[in-house]
Amino acid sequence: DIVITQTPLSLSVTPGQPASISCKSSQTLLHTDRKTYLYWYVQKPGQPPQLLVYEVSNRFSGVSNRFSASGSGTDFTLKISRVEAEDVGVYYCMQTRQFPITFGRGTRLDIK
Amino acid sequence: EVRLMDSGGGLVQPGGSLRLSCAVSGFNVNDNYVAWVRQAPGKGLEWVSIIYNSGSTNYADSVSGRFTISRDTSKNMVSLQMGSLRGDDTAIYFCASAGSTEVRPGFDVWGQGTLVSVSS
Numbered sequence: 001d002i003v004i005t006q007t008p009l010s011l012s013v014t015p016g017q018p019a020s021i022s023c024k025s026s027q028t029l030l031h032t033d034r035k036t037y038l039y040w041y042v043q044k045p046g047q048p049p050q051l052l053v054y055e056v057s058n059r060f061s062g063v064s065n066r067f068s069a070s071g072s073g074t075d076f077t078l079k080i081s082r083v084e085a086e087d088v089g090v091y092y093c094m095q096t097r098q099f100p101i102t103f104g105r106g107t108r109l110d111i112k
Numbered sequence: 113e114v115r116l117m118d119s120g121g122g123l124v125q126p127g128g129s130l131r132l133s134c135a136v137s138g139f140n141v142n143d144n145y146v147a148w149v150r151q152a153p154g155k156g157l158e159w160v161s162i163i164y165n166s167g168s169t170n171y172a173d174s175v176s177g178r179f180t181i182s183r184d185t186s187k188n189m190v191s192l193q194m195g196s197l198r199g200d201d202t203a204i205y206f207c208a209s210a211g212s213t214e215v216r217p218g219f220d221v222w223g224q225g226t227l228v229s230v231s232s
Contacts, residue, residue, distance in 0.1 A: 037217060037218070039215075039218040039219075041157075043157075047224075048206050048208075048222035048223065048224060048225055049149075049157065049206075049219075049222060050222075051215060051218065051219065051220040054214065054215040054218050054220070055218075058214070060212075060215065060220060061212070090156075092156065092157055094157070094218070096217045096218055099170050100159055100170075100172050100173070101147075101159035101162075102159065103156055103157040103158070103159070104156075105156050106156045106157070
């Protein structure tokens, strides 16, 4: 199984300040089709996960440009340029490179 | 608009069975994949199973042999038949799919979740 190590597990950020979350996979997420199947989600209290980013760095429709993501192979990062109160939630990365599909343990973001 | 509506959760005794349903609107289950992802209370996300437009299926080791995913094309619905339930199956179960082709093989559409509690 591909293990995803997500850090930090929690983050407390002052509004307007940046935030960064890391995901490291135990194996490359680069597929033979040359795509890298790493996704980022946020789950707000009482809601299902919401897609933020697909294939490492592509912001999903409607996602604020305050969110950016990058990485390759086994190392990936999600950045929020200026945290806002509405960004509170738990952030997960997910890989679909191979079965079983696996998630990071999540990073809880709250506001200072 | 693509929508998923999951249902069927409830309280069941250890060793019992339960059938979850995911009603799909906005695409045909013959044309796309649908997965189940669960979340134990206060815990993270765990992928459970997936069924593809081809009909092929895949399962997490933790549920393999106990859970069966299937689809009913006449109702445009995907089901998860859960058997030999254990306490560690207690979770909110979400169905999920890709409403946009560019996000495949990820998930951009999720149901609201249905709670399964396994307890005596």
